Amino acid sequence: xxxxxxxxxxxxxxxxxxxxxxxxxxxxxxxxxxxxxxxxxxxxxxxxxxxxxxxxxxxxxxxxxxxxxxxxxxxxxxxxxxxxxxxxxxxxxxxxxxxxxxxxxxxxxxxxxxxxxxxxxxxxxxx
Numbered sequence: 479x480x481x482x483x484x485x486x487x488x489x490x491x492x493x494x495x496x497x498x499x500x501x502x503x504x505x506x507x508x509x510x511x512x513x514x515x516x517x518x519x520x521x522x523x524x525x526x527x528x529x530x531x532x533x534x535x536x537x538x539x540x541x542x543x544x545x546x547x548x549x550x551x552x553x554x555x556x557x558x559x560x561x562x563x564x565x566x567x568x569x570x571x572x573x574x575x576x577x578x579x580x581x582x583x584x585x586x587x588x589x590x591x592x593x594x595x596x597x598x599x600x601x602x603x604x605x
Contacts, residue, residue, distance in 0.1 A: 480511050487515060498529050505533030513539045520549070527556050535563030543571045550579070558589050565593035568600025 483504065490500040501519060504512040516537060520530045527549055534542050534549075543564065550560035561579060564572040576597060580590045 480507065480509070482507055483511050483515060490519075497523075497526065501526065501529045501533040502536075505536030508537040508539065510539045510541070512537045513542055513545070517545060524552070527553060528559050531556060531559040531563045535566035538567055542567050543569070543575055547575055554583075557583065558586065561586075561589050561593040562596075565596030566600070568597040572597050 486500055486503045486507070490496060497519065501516060504516050504519075513534065516530060516533045520526070531546060531549060534546050546560055546563045546567070550556055557579060561576060564576050564579075573594065576590060576593050580587075584590075
């Protein structure tokens with residue numbers, strides 16, 4: 479395991495009250511290992527959807543888009559956070575999911591456009 483992730487999780491084990499900061503730190507570290515820990519924290523306590531979505535958006539990784547959509551579908555009131563996270567991840571799959579959310583609910587075009595812009599910018603900088 480990544481030694482930074484180990485240290486972050488050790489801090490969480492000694493003080494669970496810092497969960498929000500742990501999620502943020504894991505998101506900043508990023509990668510598949512960080513995503514695994516973020517999802518484990520989410521499975522243990524699903525009440526922190528906003529912070530989990532933010533952390534996943536920052537973390538990136540292969541499985542992130544699917545997980546963002548899974549969390550969003552458990553409570554669609556987190557549409558803005560899900561869209562922002564998808565925009566941060568970028569890529570074709572994220573863009574496809576942003577458009578699927580838009581097709582389901584066209585009420586917030588500004589957030590959709592911001593997410594698409596961010597996802598598109600991310601897509602062009604990674605190629």
